[in-house]
Amino acid sequence: MANVLILGGGFGGVVAAEILAAKLSHDHQVTLVSRDDRFLFYPALVRLAFGECDIADISFDLRKAMTERRVRFIKAEVARVNPGSRHATLTHGEVEGEMSYDYLIFALGRRLATEQVRGFYEHANHLLTPEAALKFGEAVASFHQGHAIIGNCTEAKLPIPVFETAFALSRRLQERGERGGCRITVINPNMASLEEFGGRELATKLYRTLEEHGIEYVADFPVSEVTAQEVKTFDGHALAYDLLMLLPPFAGVGPVIETGITDSKNFIRVDDSMHVKDAERMYAVGDSISLRGAKTAHMSVRQAEVAATNLQAEIEGRIPLAKYEHEIRSVIDEGGRDSIYLHKELWTDETADVSQGRVWHWAKRVREMQWLHSHA
Numbered sequence: 001m002a003n004v005l006i007l008g009g010g011f012g013g014v015v016a017a018e019i020l021a022a023k024l025s026h027d028h029q030v031t032l033v034s035r036d037d038r039f040l041f042y043p044a045l046v047r048l049a050f051g052e053c054d055i056a057d058i059s060f061d062l063r064k065a066m067t068e069r070r071v072r073f074i075k076a077e078v079a080r081v082n083p084g085s086r087h088a089t090l091t092h093g094e095v096e097g098e099m100s101y102d103y104l105i106f107a108l109g110r111r112l113a114t115e116q117v118r119g120f121y122e123h124a125n126h127l128l129t130p131e132a133a134l135k136f137g138e139a140v141a142s143f144h145q146g147h148a149i150i151g152n153c154t155e156a157k158l159p160i161p162v163f164e165t166a167f168a169l170s171r172r173l174q175e176r177g178e179r180g181g182c183r184i185t186v187i188n189p190n191m192a193s194l195e196e197f198g199g200r201e202l203a204t205k206l207y208r209t210l211e212e213h214g215i216e217y218v219a220d221f222p223v224s225e226v227t228a229q230e231v232k233t234f235d236g237h238a239l240a241y242d243l244l245m246l247l248p249p250f251a252g253v254g255p256v257i258e259t260g261i262t263d264s265k266n267f268i269r270v271d272d273s274m275h276v277k278d279a280e281r282m283y284a285v286g287d288s289i290s291l292r293g294a295k296t297a298h299m300s301v302r303q304a305e306v307a308a309t310n311l312q313a314e315i316e317g318r319i320p321l322a323k324y325e326h327e328i329r330s331v332i333d334e335g336g337r338d339s340i341y342l343h344k345e346l347w348t349d350e351t352a353d354v355s356q357g358r359v360w361h362w363a364k365r366v367r368e369m370q371w372l373h374s375h376a
Ligand SMILES: Cc1cc2nc3c(=O)[nH]c(=O)nc-3n(C[C@H](O)[C@H](O)[C@H](O)COP(=O)(O)OP(=O)(O)OC[C@H]3O[C@@H](n4cnc5c(N)ncnc54)[C@H](O)[C@@H]3O)c2cc1C
Pocket: 007, 008, 009, 010, 011, 012, 013, 033, 034, 035, 036, 041, 042, 043, 044, 045, 046, 076, 077, 078, 079, 107, 108, 109, 110, 127, 128, 129, 158, 160, 161, 253, 255, 285, 286, 287, 288, 295, 296, 297, 298, 299, 300, 329, 330, 331
């Protein structure tokens, strides 16, 4: 009997657990550990911030979902993983202490490295957790005139919610009759980042859509410091703000620090079978891994499918043959007819597939409802 441990109850962990529980024979035990017993659909946090949904609408009971699928669920904090002796250390939860495993899938996501930008913690809003999204929502509600800055810090690997927030804010101010008294600026850390994310066509369509909403775009603004009134760059440029939403730098999570399996930012190094380099019987998926470019739910799910397929093969004594192809497939929801769909292969030079229309606004909502319905 194999004891399979999955760490993290987000997109990657849930999909891996479902596949393994369904495909492995009942002799094997699949256990999922996560700090929260609810699954949260993170891409909906922009709508949460703007009061368009409640937490209950965008989350489900993870313990129930896992138990019904024959996965043992443990609510606990993962403090440490030791790939050499094959055990994880759990704290503050239903099980505490060392938990050994035969096979591991690591899916604990990423850490928000707010300490890398001076003043971020004290002054900036973000919306990468439900609490932060609700707090930013309160700031939006009391913003009636002045300058709103929305953007990415260097190493924040998630452009989608930045643009969605800027469009949602523009629409909200329009509805309130306050758009005229408000300036909105989107900032990005470097000139290349938008084209690197989705290619030239996406960048062109986004620039045009920003312009139509009267949103300014500053492409080369690497934030180094946030004060109560300004965001500043390393070379001394400053922009004053009245409302600020910034995505902080991303970094790998704590439990694998100094285990020898991470890159310099603490993201886990994997090969294209999702197997962790320099570790045995360990796979890693999702935001926790070291791959170029943005980090998205779509990627986490596809990586989890590959990892689970290969892990099953390993357990059953077959050669793990599934390979991951790195691609982005996302919608930037403008809230209406200018929503943009992007599909881009990231390991080839093929041009991106980009399309714009109201259908993508609806497609994103439908996808969210389907996901929550089929995994709850
Ligand atoms: C506002 C927002 C908008 C987004 N928009 C999109 C989008 O439009 N399209 C898209 O594809 N992606 C989008 N994303 C990105 C997407 O949500 C992530 O890429 C995805 O959630 C990563 O999945 P994951 O399983 O790797 O990690 P996560 O979903 O972060 O899951 C990690 C899990 O591990 C748990 N955990 C972490 N550390 C510990 C610990 N030490 N102990 C125990 N448990 C722990 C967490 O509680 C969580 O349940 C968005 C994200 C946000 C925040």
